Amino acid sequence: MSDSSLILSLPYIQPAQAQKHVTHNEAIRTLDVIVQPTVTEVGRTDPPQDPVQGARYVVGPGGTGDWAGLDGSIAVWEDSGWTVVVPSAGWTTRATDTLIEWVYDGSTWILPGNAVETLGVNTTADSTNRLAVSGANTLLSHEGAGHQLKINKADTAETASLLYQSNWSGRAEMGLAGSDNFSVKVSADGTTWFTGLEVDGTSGMVSFPSGAHVPHHAELGGRWIAYSDQRWVTLSRAHGEVGDAHAGASDTGADPALTWLDTGLYLRAGSRVETLMGRLRADGAEAADLTSYSLRLYFQHGPDTPDGDAWNTDAETTRELIFGVDDAPLSEGWRYLTASFAAYTAPDNGSLVIYLKPGGSYGADQQIVSEIVVGYTQ
Template identity: 55%
Template sequence: MSDNSAKLSLPYLQASQAQKHVTHNEALRILDSVVQLSVIAADQTDPPATPADGDRYLLPAGATGDWAGEDGKIAVWNDAAWSFLAPNSGWLAWVENVDQLQAWDGATWVQAGGAGDLQNLDHVGINTTADATNRLAVSAPNTLLTHEGNGHQVKVNKAADTDTASLLFQTNWSGRAEMGTVGDDDFQIKVSADGSTFNQSLVADAATGVVTFPSGVDGLTPTEFGDGPLVNTTYIASQRPGLVTNATGLLGTNYNYPSGFAYDPTHAPNLPAAFRYDGHYPGQTGMTETVPVDPNLIYRLESYVMQEGAPGDWSAYSNEDRHRHYMGLYFFDADGEEIKSQHYMRYRHSGTDSMTTLAAPLSPGDTTITLTDASGWNESTSGTSQRGVTIFGYKDSQGRAYTHYSRLVEYGLFDLGQVNKTTHVVTLNQPLPASLGNPDDAGGTWPVGTAIANSDSVTTLRYSFYTALYVPTTDTWYRTTDHIGGVDLSGTNNVDNFPPGTAAVRPFWLPNFSNRSGGWSGHPDTGTGHSVWFTGVSMRVDPLAVKQRVTTGSTSGKYNLKVPVSNFVTSSISLASPSTKVNEA
């Protein structure tokens, strides 16, 4: 039998032992030292100068003096001497100077209680299980993070800007919304309906702080205001005085002008800027925004133009270095569809309008059209556009019907000699196409009385501002004026009136029309750097202008206009038919 106990090494009383009380007291002293163990310190290497009986210390590495060589042991002061107890694995000791519970792990004393045992943990799961990815997991109705007297921050840190630092919101463990810095340092909010495809809702640029909404924004204005973009006061101001956005360059960019026109604040007729086009004729080029109009009113059309003088002797050419320019209007209906001449022009035979009505129903697949009156239909002109049909039963997306505007047009449906003006029957050279069917009827049939006409088309462009304009001199600003107003019901493409169906217009140019590579029709090639400037495009209602409908003759249905003409010398204003005026600015 051993002389000492296995765990605390307490001395046993031996048989026939003398002075048994000494052995018994030694065992009690050891018990007194290690049971409910509490020590003064665990980091002190030098013995105290005046210890008291019962003082205990955990000896760290490097102990000196009377403690030398006793590292890791429990030093106990009793009876004016130090004794040392070697701990066993699992012994616990309360360290008084730091309020910590420490344990002997077989090699050293380690923190085992208080705050210390929560440092550097692999996982923490509160009411749920944490794992290698979600090392902190909490299952609870709420999670509270509160202040400790002042403010409180929640920090999400990432290693590099290309990494992710974000908060991810899930539904049934599938992502539905995320906010943070994802792949860069811009702050973003994005959402998903399926956890796979995310749409960016908001992005705040890290460098500038500018916020963008990549998927758009709704609800900032009442739905009754429509779904167009929001604008600022500068944009609104740029539409004055003549409805055309950025007409004078107030926005400081070439916005609304064609992309080939350069913003140029160094050349302008007392306006913020002009817009310069350089070089050979580029074809039609227009503004990007439409201008809403009331086609019943009369508008004064104004613009400024200046042609650059080209170096050299151009005296051999009748217009020298001045090139021809055109400026007109595109027209659009309430759906934003462009209105072209074929959508309203009608053929007239010997001055008689071909507009009539159906005398019998008409369906897709039919090979004849029975008219009320065929006297105005074509029997002499071979052009394809004059051998077609326009049915005036078109309705826009709002169900609005038009009497003199239609997109139900097909060319080349009959040949010369196939219009019988006695029976008023038109024989088609092909079955009536489905594209001309009645969209309000299941079989596409048009009823008796439907308006119909022989189609016609001469041109698709309306040069409402000016046509074939040559400025009087180069390097001088000129202001052009003309007028347009009233709705043309004649079907003759009258340039002074709006086409039927017009709800908005858009200005366009044919700049440097006669500047072509190698020269063109009596005009020189003045090079790819030859400039022309435009600015001040304006459409203003002219309250003094008047109109009168033409009721007879080959142009019946159009409006004649009279517009004010002022005379500085006589201090008078008179009315005259509109024409393009070009005056030095």
């Protein structure tokens, strides 16, 4: 019969052995060291001067004093001396000073490798998505300074990007997709993609491969003449600065005449009119007699002809109302105008025309002063 166990080398009680409790206690002492093994420190080479009972250490290379020749062993202070346990390959222990786990490889204690093939946090990772996280938020923070998230690709033709999905179907992507130029792409179905923005990697030049809508603001301010017959007035072709009088006039009907030659701001097909805002006030010697105003914002267009004069008849001219207001109160103080309407897209090349008609009882010397801004994209 062997004197000790095969795995942990615990001493066996032999037949007819005297003082069996000594052997038994030795086995218990060994188990007390290696079951749930933790040590105070890993790698210390000199024994502490006044260790507490049960203090355990992994002796580092080149042990001195009572630890000489015990490299890699677990030394335990018990009663008034050191009990030594020689580890076997595969044993693990955790150092309480650092909470780092160590593994004995058969000759020395090492830190286990930190590489794993897949890692799933609250979900299952796979061979394609080797790191998978399921949760409401994911936090990547700094450690005292900044923090970089690095996405690396093998070569120029490959992809390094961030992909945004809706129900597992791609909708937007930004990064280096198939080249070293930075791009932003979108898709409505995850199959057909449109590149909205691209930054050249060699020059930094920005391009918009799918086109771009750039916001503009047209200032349509000035003094609007108030005719005593309360006719509609509009901007002339030469847009006036504040203080100029817009003398162009249309008729006095419910809406201004369709065939009106003094057109306003030119817009290309596909332009979008999105906002109208500004302020107005009565002006002139008898400004109190100007009590209200009506306003129309139109898009007006006609056939595209070389001579450019084919809008002279009602049959050749098309007009679409974008915004209108009737009999809005007006006073001598500034009255703010904010128009709410759905964005309008110009169907053809044409002009943005704004008309104003004062209301009240007045002579021909009154005016309305305005500061009006139209916002649009082209």
